[in-house]
Amino acid sequence: MLEKLVLTGAMGRLGSYLREPLSKLCKELVSTDILDAPDALYDGERYVQADLADFDAVNDFVKGADMVVHFGAIGDEAPFEVILGPNIIGAYNIWEAAYRNGVRRVVYASSIHAVGMHSKTDCIGVDVAHRPDTFYGLAKCFTEDLARLYWDKRQLEAVCLRILSCAQVTSTRALGSYLSYDDLIQLVTRSIDTPVTEFTVAYGVSDNDRATVDNSAVSFLGYRPKDNAEQYADAMFDEAPPVDLNDPGERFQGGPFAKIELGASGHAIMNIIDDRLTSTENKL
Numbered sequence: 001m002l003e004k005l006v007l008t009g010a011m012g013r014l015g016s017y018l019r020e021p022l023s024k025l026c027k028e029l030v031s032t033d034i035l036d037a038p039d040a041l042y043d044g045e046r047y048v049q050a051d052l053a054d055f056d057a058v059n060d061f062v063k064g065a066d067m068v069v070h071f072g073a074i075g076d077e078a079p080f081e082v083i084l085g086p087n088i089i090g091a092y093n094i095w096e097a098a099y100r101n102g103v104r105r106v107v108y109a110s111s112i113h114a115v116g117m118h119s120k121t122d123c124i125g126v127d128v129a130h131r132p133d134t135f136y137g138l139a140k141c142f143t144e145d146l147a148r149l150y151w152d153k154r155q156l157e158a159v160c161l162r163i164l165s166c167a168q169v170t171s172t173r174a175l176g177s178y179l180s181y182d183d184l185i186q187l188v189t190r191s192i193d194t195p196v197t198e199f200t201v202a203y204g205v206s207d208n209d210r211a212t213v214d215n216s217a218v219s220f221l222g223y224r225p226k227d228n229a230e231q232y233a234d235a236m237f238d239e240a241p242p243v244d245l246n247d248p249g250e251r252f253q254g255g256p257f258a259k260i261e262l263g264a265s266g267h268a269i270m271n272i273i274d275d276r277l278t279s280t281e282n283k284l
């Protein structure tokens with residue numbers, strides 16, 4: 001069992017599903033976010049409220065950690081100046097603090113939007129060139145490169161998880177991009193318990209019939225997704241508007257992010273259901 005794990009973005013939607021399983025993998029889970037503390041904590045969990053852009057605060061909560069699971073970020077497209085602090089400087093702070101404190105590995109919530117301008121018909125592998133669709137995706141590219149740099153020069157391991165759509169299925173695009181919460185938990189767990197990862201990139205996607213990405217090069221992670229969005233296909237096609245072949249949102253991996261203006265919210269044109277776990281639902 002690990003001594004200490006750190007989870008950033010712990011008060012976010014994905015963080016809310018990761019806190020409990022991660023708390024079981026270590027003696028101490030430090031959950032951190034810029035938001036106020038949750039109503040209740042899991043056994044072995046401690047909460048630290050901190051801004052990722054504040055190096056001293058990051059350095060403090062990283063001390064003594066075996067690994068960091070870095071999910072904290074602005075999770076949507078926004079003006080570059082808004083992305084810069086949390087997503088770019090925040091990422092640098094995590095890797096630099098991890099290096100200074102002898103952390104072994106960072107597991108990072110990257111995104112399909114790092115490669116969002118590739119065509120959906122290309123079935124891209126994990127070694128495809130960066131092709132961001134937004135400033136948000138550009139920050140994910142920066143952080144993947146930062147992770148590779150710290151592996152190449154400083155032997156700090158990293159697993160960058162290019163998550164597609166970890167949310168309820170509400171569109172035909174999600175039939176290919178869906179990642180269930182159970183599969184997310186399995187993917188993060190494998191990213192932690194695989195003995196050696198060096199620098200690894202993997203896609204965060206369930207076992208969808210219509211998946212548009214290829215994880216075969218990272219089978220050593222032992223990630224074997226159990227869920228498949230195909231069960232929602234009939235319902236999604238019944239509701240779907242006619243397809244416009246010239247719509248970048250249909251053609252490219254990034255979906256709606258591929259068609260919005262730089263700096264404009266992608267979430268504003270997506271129907272993302274906020275089903276984050278609350279303390280009460282999770283019967284703490």
Ligand SMILES: NC(=O)c1ccc[n+]([C@@H]2O[C@H](COP(=O)([O-])OP(=O)(O)OC[C@H]3O[C@@H](n4cnc5c(N)ncnc54)[C@H](O)[C@@H]3O)[C@@H](O)[C@H]2O)c1
Nearest residue numbers: 009011012013014034051052072073075086109163165166
């Ligand atoms: N949900 C998805 O489908 C998806 C897809 C691809 C990548 N991701 C990535 O996964 C991670 C989690 O996504 P989510 O859907 O839970 O998003 P979310 O917005 O619900 O959670 C992100 C959390 O980061 C925190 N945060 C933002 N700025 C911060 C700062 N300056 N300091 C400290 N904390 C800060 C927020 O308060 C929030 O609780 C993000 O990095 C996101 O980019 C998510």
